[in-house]
Amino acid sequence: MPERATSLTAAAGEHFIAFKLSQMGYPAALTRGGSPTIDLMAGNLDGSETVSLQIKTSSGAWREYKRKPENNHWEWPVGHLAKTLNGKSIFYAFVDLKWSGDDENIPDVFIVPSKAVHDAFAETNWSMNVFWILETEKSKYYNNWTPITKLLRT
Numbered sequence: 001m002p003e004r005a006t007s008l009t010a011a012a013g014e015h016f017i018a019f020k021l022s023q024m025g026y027p028a029a030l031t032r033g034g035s036p037t038i039d040l041m042a043g044n045l046d047g048s049e050t051v052s053l054q055i056k057t058s059s060g061a062w063r064e065y066k067r068k069p070e071n072n073h074w075e076w077p078v079g080h081l082a083k084t085l086n087g088k089s090i091f092y093a094f095v096d097l098k099w100s101g102d103d104e105n106i107p108d109v110f111i112v113p114s115k116a117v118h119d120a121f122a123e124t125n126w127s128m129n130v131f132w133i134l135e136t137e138k139s140k141y142y143n144n145w146t147p148i149t150k151l152l153r154t
């Protein structure tokens with residue numbers, strides 16, 4: 001499989017999340033390139049509520065450990081922004097494109113409140129921040145659009 005540019009991977013994730021939100025009936029707008037904190041904004045139809053999303057995309061986020069399956073997880077680099085980005089209407093959308101040469105793969109999406117990501121890194125001084133979602137936590141975040149749809153329905 002040919003190597004893809006990082007910018008194409010990021011764009012694929014951003015457009016996929018915009019598609020999913022639009023499919024649910026919410027107007028979604030990608031921010032212009034270079035926006036330091038937010039990749040996408042979505043709102044309800046009357047414009048009274050909005051949410052902001054930071055989207056992190058990987059072509060293969062799954063990490064499997066045969067000897068220690070309790071360590072199986074998905075992972076995404078989140079950068080230094082993870083320590084400061086925090087708000088009730090701000091979410092991370094972690095997208096695993098699962099690119100393997102099989103065109104039938106549908107990306108996995110994990111919707112995580114910014115507070116959960118912020119809290120994971122608030123007390124660290126790591127040079128590289130990588131957010132993990134353990135396989136045992138999958139049901140908490142996997143395709144869980146409820147926190148976003150609840151805010152947009154009010």
